[in-house]
Amino acid sequence: MEKDSNLDEMVKKIQDSILEEEKDLYSAIVIDHAYNPRNIGNIKGADGVGIITGPCGDTLQIYLGIEDNKIVETKFLTDGCGASIACGSVITELVKGKTVGEASKIKSDELLSILDGLPEENVHCTVLSVNTLRSAIENYNLKKCNNEDIRSDNGN
Ligand code: FES
Numbered sequence: 410m411e412k413d414s415n416l417d418e419m420v421k422k423i424q425d426s427i428l429e430e431e432k433d434l435y436s437a438i439v440i441d442h443a444y445n446p447r448n449i450g451n452i453k454g455a456d457g458v459g460i461i462t463g464p465c466g467d468t469l470q471i472y473l474g475i476e477d478n479k480i481v482e483t484k485f486l487t488d489g490c491g492a493s494i495a496c497g498s499v500i501t502e503l504v505k506g507k508t509v510g511e512a513s514k515i516k517s518d519e520l521l522s523i524l525d526g527l528p529e530e531n532v533h534c535t536v537l538s539v540n541t542l543r544s545a546i547e548n549y550n551l552k553k554c555n556n557e558d559i560r561s562d563n564g565n
Contacts, residue, residue: 431491436525442495447502450484457549463537467493471501471538471545480504480512485541492531496538499523504542513546515539 431440450472457473467489474482483505485497500520504512517535521527527534 434528435492435495438499439492439495439524439527442498442524443491446494446498448484448498449486451486452482452484455484455545456552457545457547459541459543459545459548461537461541461544463489463533463540465489465533465537467534467537469493469497469537469541471497471541473504473545473549475509475549478508478510480507480509489537490531490534492527492534493537495524496520496534500538500542509546509549513543515542 428440435443451470452472452474455472456475459471460468462468467487469489470486472482472484473480483501485501487493487497500515503515503520503523517532517539520535520538521532524535
């Protein structure tokens with residue numbers, strides 16, 4: 410029992426010191442979204458799915474639920490760094506309620522400014538997020554076109 414509490418204390422000390430180091434590198438908003446990510450997960454039967462692996466080898470997945478051309482639900486998954494978790498969390502929050510057209514105009518600079526900046530080596534995480542979002546939107550547009558083709562083939 411004593412051993413467990415010593416171990417817990419040690420783990421807590423290590424976690425606190427990692428967090429202190431991260432506070433020097435990352436803004437409060439990055440740390441908040443990296444440690445408490447919003448919209449983690451996937452959407453079964455999503456209207457649009459984007460899955461992209463960046464040059465760093467990390468993969469981001471974005472899932473969109475769309476109704477009447479509006480993004481009503483978003484989820485993301487990543488095996489990437491803390492910055493990619495923060496980017497996925499912020500971008501999925503940002504697109505909620507936007508039209509597909511509005512969401513496709515989001516740029517990585519916008520994401521970077523919402524995050525209060527990132528260290529140089531993490532800037533590409535914002536690009537990966539925007540590219541994955543665009544890929545999910547392309548996937549949605551493609552599905553929509555295919556459905557319209559099927560409907561017109563059926564004479565509807
Ligand atoms: Fe690869 Fe951040 S997404 S380092």
